[in-house]
Amino acid sequence: MVKLTQEVKDSMQGVKTIFLATCSRAGVPNVVPMGAYKVLDDETMLLSDQFMQKSLSNMQENPRVALTYWSEKGGFQIKGTVTLHKDDQVFKDDVAWVKGMKPTLNPKTAIVMKITDVYVVKPGPDAGKKLL
């Protein structure tokens, strides 16, 4: 596991949409915009599934994920491994958090992502460089 630095956490501030990539067992990538995410602690992110279909089935087959975002403050790519929570305290906490933002949303799965790597994505000679 790696720990997110303040620079990486700051770059996420105010980012409404991140892009989550998953991959089926057969090797077909999938990538979707999503908004319900947060940093749980420096090694862990929470992603909340309200509408996922292929992303969810891919994570059931293959727990490796990658996400990225790009804003005026830049962006990074964060990779990790997920566990899926549907009927436990993690899921209950996710439901409370999401409904606190928008009561009409109905989370189906709480996705806990343990961070394994962080990469630079800013165009230029450092693009793709492993930061963490």
Add this chain to the structure above:
Amino acid sequence: MVKLTQEVKDSMQGVKTIFLATCSRAGVPNVVPMGAYKVLDDETMLLSDQFMQKSLSNMQENPRVALTYWSEKGGFQIKGTVTLHKDDQVFKDDVAWVKGMKPTLNPKTAIVMKITDVYVVKPGPDAGKKLL
């Protein structure tokens, strides 16, 4: 192959950043923001590699890709299969196009993506629905 509809092409108008997902042979997804893309014809997109590292090595191992974008006009997920061009007319045309936009950029690879599927990504009951 599928043909992009006017709705899908319109949704890309003015979108500066798309998010390209690839997947290694071992099943690790990768996703990066990128700007140098265009629709070549209704079945084909061109992506220009200036700074890719893992995305490029993944496409050399596994030609399946997915990309998505999200703007005020919405967005879609487009999946396809790529061929990589480095020393042919396709690459020369890519270099001319990219340098016409920004002369300091130096394309390394022209990525031709034949479109296989298009999916809805707008949050809601249709999220994940196959459009094309």
